[in-house]
Structures are given as structure tokens and as C-alpha cells.
Amino acid sequence: MADILTFNDLKKHFVIGQEGFLRREPITVKAVDGISFAVQEGETFGLVGESGSGKSTVAYTTIGMYRPTTGTIRFRDKDLFADKKRPLALRKQIQIVFQDPGSSLNPRRTVAQILALPLRLHRPQENVLQQTAQLLDMVELTLEYMHKYPQTLSGGEKQMVAIARALATEPSFVILDEPTSALDVSIQGKIINLIMRLQREFNLTYLFITHDLSLMRNVASRVAIMYLGKICEIADAVEFFRTPYHPYTQMLLASIPVLSEEEEALKPRKTVSRGEIPSPVNIPSGCSFHLRCPRHMDICSVVDPVMVEVEAGHSVRCHLFPPS
Numbered sequence: 001m002a003d004i005l006t007f008n009d010l011k012k013h014f015v016i017g018q019e020g021f022l023r024r025e026p027i028t029v030k031a032v033d034g035i036s037f038a039v040q041e042g043e044t045f046g047l048v049g050e051s052g053s054g055k056s057t058v059a060y061t062t063i064g065m066y067r068p069t070t071g072t073i074r075f076r077d078k079d080l081f082a083d084k085k086r087p088l089a090l091r092k093q094i095q096i097v098f099q100d101p102g103s104s105l106n107p108r109r110t111v112a113q114i115l116a117l118p119l120r121l122h123r124p125q126e127n128v129l130q131q132t133a134q135l136l137d138m139v140e141l142t143l144e145y146m147h148k149y150p151q152t153l154s155g156g157e158k159q160m161v162a163i164a165r166a167l168a169t170e171p172s173f174v175i176l177d178e179p180t181s182a183l184d185v186s187i188q189g190k191i192i193n194l195i196m197r198l199q200r201e202f203n204l205t206y207l208f209i210t211h212d213l214s215l216m217r218n219v220a221s222r223v224a225i226m227y228l229g230k231i232c233e234i235a236d237a238v239e240f241f242r243t244p245y246h247p248y249t250q251m252l253l254a255s256i257p258v259l260s261e262e263e264e265a266l267k268p269r270k271t272v273s274r275g276e277i278p279s280p281v282n283i284p285s286g287c288s289f290h291l292r293c294p295r296h297m298d299i300c301s302v303v304d305p306v307m308v309e310v311e312a313g314h315s316v317r318c319h320l321f322p323p324s
Contacts, residue, residue, distance in 0.1 A: 001040040004173055004205050005062070008020040010035050010071035012054075012061050016281075029056040029280045033229035034071070036307070039173075044199065044206040046220030046237070048213055048252070050277055053226040055209045056099075059175045062207070063096050075173070088317045095166040099178040101158035105150040111136075111161050112146040119167040135164040139194060156187035163194065166203070176208045180215075193221060214256050217241055222313075225249050228280060231307070235314040245316040247293050287319065295320065 019203040039045040049055045060066050062073055064086050070300040073080045075090060098104040102268045105114055115132045122274055123131065150158055156209055159179060166174055176195065180188040189240040196219060199206060208220060216223050216237060224234045225248065244250050277292075282289050290300035299319050307317045308324075 001042060003038040004041045004075075004076060005207070006072075006074045007038070007058075008036050008072045008074070010058070010061070010073060011055050012066055012071045013067045013151065013178070020138060020220055027281060030229050030283060031280060032061065033283075035226075035229075035231050037224055037231065037234055039205060039207055040222075042203055042205055043221040044196075044208050044219055046216040046223040047207060047209045048211065048216060049226035050211060051174040052198045052228070052277060052280055054229040054280075055226050056177055058226075059096060059177045059207070059209055061096060062175060063094055064091070074323060088122070092169040093171050094173045094175070095169055095171040096175040096177060097159070097162050097166050097179045101155065101162045101180070102150065104162055105158055105165075107150050110146065111148055111150075111153075113143075114150075114161060115165055115168055118165060131168070138167060138198065139164045153181045154187070159183060160194065163191075163198070165267040167198065171204070173205045173207070176206055178210050180211070181210070195219075200311055213252055225252065228278065228283055230288065231317065232289070233314075233316045233318075234307075239314050240309070243314070245314070246318050247295050247320075248289050267290060 008033055011030070011034050014029045014031060015026045016029055017027045024196050030221070035058070037045075047055050047058060057066065061068055062080070064080070067081055075094065078090065078092065078096075080086065112129075112132050115135050116128050117132050119126065132146065133143055136143060136165070141157065141160055141164070145153075145157070145161070150161070153161065159182075163179075179195065180191050183191060192215070195206070198204060208216070210216065213223075220237045222234065223237050223240045225232045225246065227248055233240070233244065233249045235243075240249075241253065244253050286299070286301045286303055287293070287305055288297070290296040293300065297319060303319070305317050305319045306323060307315050308321045309315045310321050
């Protein structure tokens with residue numbers, strides 16, 4: 001498959017203030033600190049990490065809310081930030097579904113008005129009322145929802161409207177930023193089934209951002225793990241769950257709750273980390289995970305490891321796997 005979106009040494013740093021009395025130094029948050037990977041056409045690429053890992057910053061930079069500090073993001077070999085203002089054709093092709101549908105929908109507009117806005121902007125030649133009805137049908141909502149306001153909808157219904165709004169531009173690439181984490185467990189499965197059905201019907205490519213590894217097992221074709229702004233490991237989903245290499249990945253997989261002894265036997269050996277995730281304002285030197293890693297070596301506190309392809313399609317950034 002061809003690559004549709006390519007990240008090359010992407011960095012996004014935020015200056016949030018200054019410290020010091022006599023000599024004022026900027027305080028910088030390295031939210032994303034040099035990541036490189038590619039998303040292939042038609043796949044679901046899972047980007048996983050704890051809160052503060054930088055995964056949402058990747059999403060917001062991709063859709064143009066932020067500009068990269070350095071590095072590039074290319075969509076079908078077009079630099080997304082080559083122009084000062086992103087062309088309408090590119091904005092049409094890349095859409096996002098946010099984590100909290102309650103805050104992403106305008107409470108003063110009806111569902112019909114919310115869906116009509118992108119239709120008028122990106123598909124002005126088409127019948128807006130007819131297209132709105134089709135969008136509601138795509139996400140399994142009836143026509144009566146046209147006249148409802150977001151505050152009268154359940155969490156799942158709001159997310160369905162948000163998904164419909166993303167589809168209004170006829171995109172080819174959709175970012176799903178934890179689309180089920182704000183929903184009740186009873187509705188999460190329905191939203192996931194809807195998302196995967198729409199992908200098959202419209203040949204969509206997804207960047208699926210989440211902290212839920214068990215969800216990735218069922219929906220992702222490939223998975224990348226982020227920690228403090230950097231990627232630790234990338235692999236095909238099946239290989240990733242079968243043979244995790246990075247100690248941080250092993251820790252995450254070992255912490256997944258299971259219901260049976262058979263499932264417990266499939267998990268990696270329990271990897272116990274120490275302490276809490278450091279602040280992105282004060283990232284440790286060397287490998288950023290070494291303070292929590294049970295297998296750290298002297299080199300880990302001094303030298304930041306590089307990404308190494310251990311097997312075909314399976315890469316890891318850890319001194320346990322030095323470059324050949």
C-alpha cells in the first residue's frame with residue numbers, strides 16, 4: 001500500500017513562560033520531539049500513549065491547529081505546511097473527530113445547521129438538505145435529529161453527529177482522537193462498529209489515537225507507542241501484541257485487564273515500572289523512560305536511543321536493541 005501521510009522528524013515545542021531571576025530562560029514543553037512514521041492508504045494506524053505523551057498534539061498539528069516547530073508532515077507527497085494558509089482542497093481531505101463531542105458541537109445550532117456549514121463550504125454545488133439527510137443516514141440517525149440541539153442528545157448521538165460532520169467534506173483521511181473515551185461503555189462498541197463500517201464503505205484511512213491498547217487489538221492494522229513526545233515502538237498489530245520489545249510497551253500490555261487465565265497467559269511477563277511519568281517540561285536526559293525502566297543500563301541515562309528495525313516492519317527505540 002502507498003503512504004498517504006508521512007511524518008518526518010516532526011517536533012512541536014511550546015514556550016509556556018520564563019524562569020530565573022537574573023537571567024530569564026524560556027520554559028519549553030517538548031510535546032512532540034522528533035517523530036517519524038508513515039500511515040498507509042486504507043489502514044487504521046493506532047497511536048497509543050499515556051496522558052501527556054504528545055499524541056493529541058500530533059493530531060492537532062496534522063489538521064493545522066498548530067504549525068510544526070521543525071520537521072514535516074506530507075499528505076500524498078504534499079507538504080501540509082508549504083503554504084502559510086492551508087489550501088481548501090487539503091483541508092477538505094483531512095478531518096478530525098474529537099474526544100468530547102459535547103464541546104466540539106456548537107450548542108446554539110441545530111444538527112442540520114452544524115452539518116450544513118461544511119457542506120456549503122466544501123460542496124456548494126449540491127443540495128444541502130438532501131446531503132444532510134444522507135449524512136444522518138450514514139451514521140444511523142433518523143431525519144428527526146435535524147431539528148435537535150446538541151444538548152438534547154446523548155453522548156453517543158453527539159459523537160455520531162460529529163462523525164457525520166467529519167464525513168461532510170468527503171475526506172480520505174480522518175483523525176479519531178479518542179472517539180469513545182468520553183462515552184458510556186454501553187455505547188462505545190456501537191461507535192467503533194460504525195467507524196469501522198464507514199471505513200470499509202468509503203475507503204477511509206484512520207489515525208486512531210487512544211490510550212486503550214485492548215481497543216487497538218481489534219481495530220488497528222499497525223500500532224505505535226508514544227512516550228514523552230517520542231515513539232518507542234512501531235509494529236503490525238498482530239506482531240505488536242505477540243512480541244512487544246520495548247520495556248514500556250511490555251508494561252502497558254501487562255497492565256491490560258483480562259477475564260480469563262487463557263488471556264492472562266498471552267500477556268507479556270509483568271514489567272513493573274518505578275515512579276510516575278516525568279513532566280514534559282523537565283524530560284530526563286538520555287532515554288526519557290530510563291527513570292522508570294526496570295532494565296535500564298548506564299548508557300540509558302546519557303544517550304537517547306535511535307529507532308532500530310528489529311524485524312521487518314517492527315521497529316523499537318531502546319538500547320536493548322543497538323544499531324547494527
